[in-house]
Amino acid sequence: MKEIVHITEAFGGGVLSMLTQLSNRAAAAGVGVTILHSIRQETPDNFEKLFHPAVRLRHVNMCREVHPKNDCVGVRDLSRALRECDPSVVHLHSSKAGVLGRVAARIAAPQARVFYSPHGLSFLRRDVSPAKQFAYLTFERIAARMGGTIVACSMSELREIETKVRPPDARMIENGVNIAEIPPRIQKTSGELVIGMSGRASYQKNHEAFVKLATDLHAPSVRFLWIGGNVEELPGQSKRAVECSGWVTRERALELTSELDIYVQTSRWEGMPIALIEAQVAGIPAVVTDVVGNRDVVQHGVTGFVAKSEEEMAGYIARLRDDAPLRERMGAEARASACKRFSMDAIFRQWLSMYEFGSDRHSREPLGTNEVASYETSSDSQF
Template sequence: MDQKIKILHVVEAFGSGIVDFLSILTSLEEFEYTILYSERELKISEIKPKFKDNIKFIEWEFAKRKISIYKDLKSYLYFSRFLRNNSFDIIHLHSSKAGIIGRVWGLFNKSVPIFYSPHGAPFARKDISFLRRLFFESIEYIASKLSGEVICVSHSESELYNKIGIKADFINNGIYIREPKLYPKNENQINIITVGRISNQKNPTMFNQIALFFNNNPRIKFIWVGDGESINKLYSENIRITGWLSKSDLSNELKNAHIYISTSLWEGLPLAVLEAMEHQLPLVLNKCVGNIDLLQEGKNGFFFEEQSEAIHNLFLLIDNQILRENFGEESFKLLKNKFNSDNMIKSYRLLYLQYKDSSSAT
């Protein structure tokens, strides 16, 4: 019997989106998986039940989100020591910190194929200065010349990398899709929902301002599923913050929602929006990288770039049940055709096998 290909997934930003992504990606039983992780807002005890029992989890000591020369050097040394003591056929790096440290290591270790998936380009951030974005862009460019292949999670993210001279391919994120069971919705209360970490990336300030506009209309309620450091920015009385939910509780919230809104400033390709599409929700999305792959204007929702546009688009959907239902059906069709887990898993499988075969031949 052939020995299984050993794959190491390295992730410093082990948050909800990447957790869900990796739980799908590691479902193929022909590979053996180890995840080197750094704990974020979710505890490892909450994360492990999402994965198969045969996945190995190793905590990555000293790996932190913020840039710190001292801690980053210690995390690199731990990473290097770990790989001296453990051999893998393929290394897949996730998010920018793991991407930089892993590709520096790869400069001195050319025998192992390395892939890097940004899950949201750091130089696409809108919450930092131009100079800081330029710094991140330069770091990404330098790291791309050291080692590894860049595999983005959406077409728009890969275009962003290619524009600055970094060769990048993409494999669309996908989710497990269940055939929808549609239930009659209460039209006396319109629920407008979003899902994600309450952080600057998700732009809770704009979400709050949009909700404030509707605050005097008791029929319209806003829901934020998630938690995070910017929770104090959500103070409009018509916003309900649920915290992080189980899969079944999240499904119930989406089932009872009428519209999905994303005020995100940048994305990779958001799994939360894919889950909304699975529940046949019309989309109102900020026009940013990652979001633009998921919406066909006027077919399954509307884009916006300004707060006033978002409010206008919400009005169009709030008062038109038939339009909401038509958009929702189109959301599901698009999801099924382009963003299903089967396509994603097959594409990564071919990628891994191709590079494993080529490295074995050299």
Template sequence: MIEKIKVLHIVEALGGGVYTYIKDLSIFFGKYNMIFDTTIAYSSKRPEVSNLDLKKELSNGVTLIESDMNKEISLKDFKSIYELTKLCKSLQPQIIHLHSSKAGILGKIVSLFYNKAIVFYTPHGYSFLRKDISFIKKQFYYYIEKFTTKFLGGITIACGDSEFEYGKKMGKALLVRNGINIEYILNKFKPSKVYNQCITIGIVGRISYIKNPWLFNKIALNNPNLNFIWIGDGELRKTISAPNITITGWLNREEIFTYLNQLDIYIQTSLWEGLPIAPLEAMTFQKPILATNIEGNKDIVLHGKTGFLFTNENDIQEYIEILKDTSTRDQMGKAGLKRCMEHFDLNKNFTILKNIYLDCLNKDIQID
């Protein structure tokens, strides 16, 4: 009988794209529970988590444990470090995989008190890239990342090419791109035989600072003859004032796919990202992408081939005009699907992660 490999995932920011990633990871590794004993320790303090039935959403092939972690750095972190250390000594994992910047800091400190595991760390968007904090705070976060990696160790597993470049500057880094279940999503794709009378442009996600709803609103105001849809809801809903924008409110996955099918163009107005999932799903639905030219987005979009990268509400106008042509949209949409299949296939990319886990423990185990 093969002794199971114990893997502990520690997640503080269980929301948005990180939640989708962890959900998909749980399903993938849940299928290999004869090899991996997977535990996910997560913070339930994020508002995004409170409305989720995690035991129903995540695979029953993994174990879920609530952990007391906070988003911001505070004295409460000492309690978190104590609780996580206690958890590690109880579970005795051989691999610890940290997700998000805060979990990365806490987990690396925990490794001082529990040194029996190989530590991996995926930032899912470095905190020093945030645009909602001061320059001083960005520098503070940058040096925390740099020094915790230098002195506490750990191997960065970047979720995108831009994150990989930053990771290599910090220390040892590997690249395992975010991915999506292409086969599953393609089954939800319903190509329309009748084109919209009016071009429809949409985004999926929480109406929050990171998604820059102000820019989305400006673009809509500059294009009053086009339809815009925000698929989601959020605390900054009131920033949306353009009369040609529809806000759907919170939807389940099936409803989101229904709206994605209706779009002519997908837009990503984010201020910063790790490697966003929603544009990948839109590309699988063969939608051309308009995205801000930032880390994460530029790892996905090939400018002029699968869509366009823009910097503000003015330079996007040229690209909107180009994409009014149906054949151009179709051509870019097909190129986007091809790119997804080549680089962002969830099963291929999680297989790479699985092999990293096995290789780091020198386990020669054959699993399909």
């Protein structure tokens, strides 16, 4: 494998987290890695520092929404970059790159193996009209016929892909995290209980529901914390029920997560949320909405609860709030299960195998012995 090129327009959040893990580990193993990316509002100012020195970063203009003129320019620029990189593998992240990248790969890198990770399917968005949802689904179906492999990050996402997109080739590799960098839940001696969630203010994350839960379940000994959110972004007159950290670094977000007793995920749709995985690795029981991704991470009744309504969610939170032994038991189950299931060590090996063999496993040169050895001896917590 001489070169992996990652392409993403959604350069932030969970996509950025997975990109750093995949690209840094490949670069540490001696594989050439280039990332063609755009900039979003949620892209950190110092994102270059997140990557291994050998990872090449190159900005390409891509816009999130459908825009024929800008999208044609995006395909042109991606095609030029792919010709220069001459990749053996092209890995596309999120829906815009999934469409534009497959067109560009057909033009400029026809011999490369192409993989597409949706990180949350665009046609499941609930902030757009049914007409737009159908348009997004149509784009996914057309792009799937251009070749490549769609790789879902959860079993629920894979089912949606297989039943609605119906691509020639679809697989599933779950998201992973670097276990070593996630601090475990802090055992408290005081009687205060902290309930929180992590993420940007958006319709997708449904922070309005989090505020309502905080208002309804507010008590002197209970504190609700929104990690990454700002007070100005909260709806209504109930802002005083929620404490906001404001924008924080990833390291600080993990520290704040470790202080939680219950993690909440109120999302309207997901792929497989990294913040939720990190909370489970930290040993925090979770109460989440019953949507794609959330339901795949949390084992209902074992590592937390999956709620079908806001009323159910409030009931589950109250149950955990009032039952310390249940919180301890579910937290311990969450950590034991998540550390084994979502370790990036195992996830990265799955991606290496996918990159090497894909759907044409007999026609490509396998990863060299030295590259495998380099990866096996690299530190899990180096980057």
